[in-house]
Amino acid sequence: MNKGLLIVLSGPSGSGKGTINQVIAEDPNVFLSVSATTRSPREGEQHGQHYYFITREEFEDRLKQDGMLEYNEYCGNYYGTPKKEMQQRLENGNDVILEIDVNGALNVMERVDDVVSIFIMPPSLEVLEDRLRGRGTESEEVIRQRMNEAITEIGKADQYDYIVVNDKLDDAISEVRAILSAEKHKITRMREFVKGVLNYGNE
């Protein structure tokens, strides 16, 4: 069992998962994993902060060396979760959040036993559509695509451990924090502590 919690957090575009993650990751004990990708950086994106931008060859080398926990090919580019940094953080006792799409999350859940999965839901499809429109940056066609994508993703939400409805951001953040706190108090995580207390008198 890892010392820290490995958390996968997903949700459709417009669910507010990015904002929730940013706030949760303000805790110095929490590390937001940085994915590797072969796509080019967008304006303002920094190597090592938003993504590790690497070449296809480098990505394929890392795959051969078993350096990715999971990966996906999306619109002709690879995206993946580097293993080493995540493992080091977990061993140091940090909690690690992977903000990845539903397919990536399901792959992680298959491969890792000790993972906490959280799906961030909008309160309704109407609210989601309003939020996507409110950004004012997306065309009608992109909004349609994202809504369809959202419906497919929400259809897989029952494979997650927890559902958090992001109606009010502050409440959703408190709920994610409560889940992480409860997970840390499970007997599977506290057993060593309990044993330690009992052993004290026998030394």
Ligand code: 5GP
């Ligand atoms: P974008 O190019 O817009 O930054 O990301 C495209 C898609 O790749 C998004 O759905 C995003 O969630 C997904 N993605 C980003 N990082 C990873 C990763 O490490 N693994 C997987 N499976 N998907 C990722």
